Amino acid sequence: MITLRIDDIPVQAEPDQTILDAAKAAGIRIPTLCHLPGLSPVGACRLCLVEIRNWNGKLVPACATPVQEGLDVVANSDRLRELRRTILELLFAERNHICAFCVANGHCELQDLAAELGMDHVRFPYRFPPLPLDASHPKFGIDHNRCILCGRCVRACSEVEGAMTWGFAGRGIFTLIEADLGDPWGDAKTCTGCGKCVQACPTGALFEKGRATGEQEKRPAIVAALTERRPRAQG
Amino acid sequence: MKEIKVPVTRIEGHGLITLRLDRGGKVAAAKFHVTEARGFERFCQGRTVWEMPGITARICGICPVSHLLCSAKAGDAILAVRPPRPAEVLRRLMNLGQFIQSHALSFFHLSSPDLLLGWDADPKGRNVFGLAQAHPQLALDGIRLRAFGQEIIAALGEKRVHPAWAVPGGVRQPLSPEARDRLAAKVPEARRIAQDALALYEARLPEWGEEIETFGNFPSLFMALVASDGTWEHHAGRIRFVDADRRVVADGLDPARYPEYIGEAVEGWSYLKFPYFQDAGYPEGLYRVGPLSRLNCCDRMGTPLADEALARFRAQADGKAVTSSFHYHYARLIETLAAVEQVARLLEDPEVLSPRVRAEAGINELEGVGVHEAPRGTLFHHYWVDEHGVIQRVNLIVSTGHNNLAMNRTVAQIAARYLTGRKVSDGLLNRLEGGIRAYDPCLSCSVHAVGRMPLRVVLVGPTGEVLDERTRDA
Numbered sequence: 217m218i219t220l221r222i223d224d225i226p227v228q229a230e231p232d233q234t235i236l237d238a239a240k241a242a243g244i245r246i247p248t249l250c251h252l253p254g255l256s257p258v259g260a261c262r263l264c265l266v267e268i269r270n271w272n273g274k275l276v277p278a279c280a281t282p283v284q285e286g287l288d289v290v291a292n293s294d295r296l297r298e299l300r301r302t303i304l305e306l307l308f309a310e311r312n313h314i315c316a317f318c319v320a321n322g323h324c325e326l327q328d329l330a331a332e333l334g335m336d337h338v339r340f341p342y343r344f345p346p347l348p349l350d351a352s353h354p355k356f357g358i359d360h361n362r363c364i365l366c367g368r369c370v371r372a373c374s375e376v377e378g379a380m381t382w383g384f385a386g387r388g389i390f391t392l393i394e395a396d397l398g399d400p401w402g403d404a405k406t407c408t409g410c411g412k413c414v415q416a417c418p419t420g421a422l423f424e425k426g427r428a429t430g431e432q433e434k435r436p437a438i439v440a441a442l443t444e445r446r447p448r449a450q451g
Numbered sequence: 452m453k454e455i456k457v458p459v460t461r462i463e464g465h466g467l468i469t470l471r472l473d474r475g476g477k478v479a480a481a482k483f484h485v486t487e488a489r490g491f492e493r494f495c496q497g498r499t500v501w502e503m504p505g506i507t508a509r510i511c512g513i514c515p516v517s518h519l520l521c522s523a524k525a526g527d528a529i530l531a532v533r534p535p536r537p538a539e540v541l542r543r544l545m546n547l548g549q550f551i552q553s554h555a556l557s558f559f560h561l562s563s564p565d566l567l568l569g570w571d572a573d574p575k576g577r578n579v580f581g582l583a584q585a586h587p588q589l590a591l592d593g594i595r596l597r598a599f600g601q602e603i604i605a606a607l608g609e610k611r612v613h614p615a616w617a618v619p620g621g622v623r624q625p626l627s628p629e630a631r632d633r634l635a636a637k638v639p640e641a642r643r644i645a646q647d648a649l650a651l652y653e654a655r656l657p658e659w660g661e662e663i664e665t666f667g668n669f670p671s672l673f674m675a676l677v678a679s680d681g682t683w684e685h686h687a688g689r690i691r692f693v694d695a696d697r698r699v700v701a702d703g704l705d706p707a708r709y710p711e712y713i714g715e716a717v718e719g720w721s722y723l724k725f726p727y728f729q730d731a732g733y734p735e736g737l738y739r740v741g742p743l744s745r746l747n748c749c750d751r752m753g754t755p756l757a758d759e760a761l762a763r764f765r766a767q768a769d770g771k772a773v774t775s776s777f778h779y780h781y782a783r784l785i786e787t788l789a790a791v792e793q794v795a796r797l798l799e800d801p802e803v804l805s806p807r808v809r810a811e812a813g814i815n816e817l818e819g820v821g822v823h824e825a826p827r828g829t830l831f832h833h834y835w836v837d838e839h840g841v842i843q844r845v846n847l848i849v850s851t852g853h854n855n856l857a858m859n860r861t862v863a864q865i866a867a868r869y870l871t872g873r874k875v876s877d878g879l880l881n882r883l884e885g886g887i888r889a890y891d892p893c894l895s896c897s898v899h900a901v902g903r904m905p906l907r908v909v910l911v912g913p914t915g916e917v918l919d920e921r922t923r924d925a
């Protein structure tokens with residue numbers, strides 16, 4: 217057992233847990249976006265940043281940082297709130313998120329976080345990139361306008377389904393989620409049509425065809441439910 | 452160059468009126484321009500057909516319901532499905548709710564200050580507040596009737612939770628028995644209000660002879676949807692054109708084939724397109740849409756009280772078409788009564804509570820047209836999609852667009868009668884506003900823009916010099 221402090225509360229944790237796990241167990245809320253229980257942590261979005269007092273105030277992603285004896289963690293402060301809000305604003309400014317008629321309106325983690333963190337406006341100029349929507353798959357569609365590159369779909373596809381259809385293509389702001397070697401999703405030979413990526417996706421980027429505005433509810437918890445039921449590989 | 456600019460208040464959105472005088476000081480040309488456009492059609496490209504009801508419902512904050520329903524119908528066509536009958540019943544109910552709330556807004560809040568307080572009244576008191584002082588019961592009634600219409604919409608759409616209730620193939624949610632009972636309990640009051648307003652209007656009609664003569668009184672064609680037996684229609688049916696003698700010049704036209712009979716002319720000075728009836732050519736093919744037109748086109752309203760009113764309305768023109776746009780107000784009140792009567796009927800329909808409200812299907816057609824009567828007139832949504840249902844092209848014809856030519860004529864007629872000298876007087880300004888307002892135009896959506904735009908009146912002399920310009924804020 218390891219003992220650490222989060223927001224001045226003493227917390228106990230197992231050595232293989234992350235700061236996020238420990239905070240959760242102690243009932244302390246840390247916002248997350250790219251993290252999804254059941255998938256390996258990647259620390260991509262940085263929304264879960266916390267401050268370590270006894271590391272000179274260093275910022276680390278709670279989802280990807282293991283607990284350590286004696287850590288003094290700040291999970292909620294004005295500085296952190298400002299940083300998290302800024303990250304959200306950058307996400308909104310980067311692509312075309314128009315909640316008003318999005319299929320996931322009302323069921324979107326990005327939208328919920330904006331409300332939770334009080335993001336009432338975006339201080340950065342919107343980029344309005346012209347991005348495609350691929351509706352070639354018989355059951356699903358991907359709208360790159362709404363993708364935040366969290367990679368949950370990529371991990372769900374490789375770690376849970378084992379199909380490895382999804383991957384990242386390009387660099388920086390030009391990165392796109394891509395099926396197989398950049399084929400239209402409908403032509404991707406590796407896709408099993410299981411739909412786990414759609415359920416894992418926190419926004420309306422991946423959706424079931426036929427859904428109208430606000431109709432796309434997501435069930436990201438199925439990912440954890442599936443992985444928990446699996447026998448662990450013997451190490 | 453001298454100009455006179457006058458803003459038109461109390462219409463939704465703004466435009467610009469220019470009046471050009473000849474050497475004799477008479478009005479040589481009058482134009483009603485809309486001054487800004489942001490291409491909504493372009494914006495829809497690349498979206499899926501299932502999102503279109505939600506997207507187009509945001510075209511305009513004034514009539515989201517009309518676009519929602521029309522877009523869902525275009526979606527039905529692309530899915531090649533017929534929504535189950537209960538879905539049609541509920542879509543009709545919602546559209547009637549929209550008629551009631553929109554017509555109540557137009558008459559009680561926007562138009563009755565002019566009608567009941569007078570055209571030359573001080574603009575400061577010639578508004579809904581002045582009305583509330585002079586006619587408290589009427590003002591209150593207006594609020595209650597509008598609320599009834601809004602309640603119908605809310606009971607179905609739960610707008611806060613589901614921004615797009617109507618979807619390709621049907622609707623998303625059935626009507627609950629509690630909501631049905633709640634609405635049914637309010638029908639008698641709504642009917643009473645609609646009857647009272649109509650009676651008040653009819654009693655005052657003789658006072659408005661001059662306005663009836665000049666507010667867009669000219670022969671023209673009229674277009675509307677009518678049911679297969681000629682009854683007033685708002686959600687299905689076929690297109691009919693009648694002329695000023697109320698002779699049917701075209702009937703049973705398939706709405707989906709509108710490009711075969713409606714032409715769309717473009718003029719350099721306005722962003723609105725100018726639709727016209729092709730057989731008659733441009734601009735002779737001028738036609739009007741909306742309440743006046745629907746009443747001129749139909750054979751009967753189909754409900755008892757509204758049919759009695761229709762007979763009185765027809766008597767205004769000895770059974771021929773009622774050709775003064777001033778009577779849009781009259782027609783709007785009759786339609787309001789008809790809508791209340793039809794709501795009462797639909798709430799009793801055995802299928803109104805049925806849960807069978809949606810047909811599911813994939814993309815079966817690459818092109819689809821939705822047509823529908825909105826409170827302001829016939830609305831067309833025309834979509835082209837690829838085989839995955841992604842929008843390639845969109846054409847919308849909205850009611851203010853259909854009425855574009857007629858509004859221009861109306862402005863010219865009013866200016867010719869009320870312009871004296873080289874100034875835009877209060878009386879002229881008020882009547883120009885009133886003349887346009889008779890059409891209850893919604894300018895922001897008719898140029899498919901998201902925002903609002905300013906409207907001014909500019910008086911220009913024979914050599915183009917600006918003589919006067921009036922602007923008044925909404």
Ligand code: SF4
Nearest residue numbers: 363364366367369417
């Ligand atoms: S498609 Fe969804 S899950 Fe995949 S990276 Fe984009 S936002 Fe994340």
Ligand code: FES
Nearest residue numbers: 250259261262279
């Ligand atoms: S949730 Fe930790 S970095 Fe995204």
